[in-house]
Amino acid sequence: MTQFGFYFNQAECIGCKACQVACCDRNDLAAGFVLRRVDSYETGVYPASSLYHVAATCNHCANPACVANCPTGACQKSADDGTVFRDEELCIGCGACASACPYGHPVVLDERVSAKCDGCKSFRDAGLNPVCVDACVMRAIDFGDIDELRSKYPDAVNNLPCLPDSAETSPSLLVTPHAAAQEEAFELIIL
Structure with missing residues (x-):
């Protein structure tokens, strides 16, 4: 089976x-939801400190x-490409999916319905990239x-100290890490 994912x-x-x-614009998300x-x-x-970033979404895990x-x-x-999606007609907004995901995805919106990345399936079906891919200036x-x-x-790689162990869900995620991201001691900061 084909398995799609992010690099x-x-x-x-x-x-x-x-x-x-x-992504927020494409999905018409209210403020506070991503x-x-x-x-x-x-x-x-200091003076040997470093800063790095993690841009993360659904990892379309092999074992979600x-x-x-x-x-x-x-x-x-999806049987076609291995991406994980949500059937909005079946979703009751209970949040079990959000609670279970070690990566903090999906999210439960104010309307008590979950939302998640589907790799911009409608864009991909039209031969386009997911919007995050094209929006990235770097x-x-x-x-x-x-x-x-x-x-x-x-x-x-797909294991970094700041991410859950990939053995949990086998994420379809590959990362070329920043050198500092390999250090065991790190702190989440707000910029």
């Missing part, structure tokens, strides 16, 4: 949040916790068949 070049990300804004989130982390102590924990079957995995995000992405970015 993220963390070493190039400047934390501008253009990907986050584009499907792609850019977090910033600090490591070290959201699908396994959805009581109505609203969270599903071209630090890519999307496609995860095996092709592994070949294209052979030095990428």
Whole structure:
């Protein structure tokens, strides 16, 4: 089965949040809700401190916790490309999917319905990229068949100290890490 996923070049990300804004706009999300989130982390102590960013969304996991924990079957995995999506007619907004995901995705909106990244399926069906890919000013995000992405970015990893262990859900995520992101001691900061 084909498995699609994201590649993220963390070493190039400047934390501008253009990907986050584009995703919010495309999904018509109210203030305070995001499907792609850019977090910033600090490591070290001055004068040897570093800052890095993580632009994250649904990792379209091989073993998605959201699908396994959805009581109505609203969270599903596509047989065509392995992406995880939500059937809005089946979603009751219980939040089980959001609680189960170790990556903090999906989200439950004010209307008591969940929302999640589907890799901009309607855009992809029209031959376009997900909006986050095209919005990234540093071209630090890519999307496609995860095996092709592994070949294209052979030095990428999917385990970093700031992320949950990939053994939990087998995320379809590859990252070229910033050097500081490999350090065990880090702190989430608000910019």
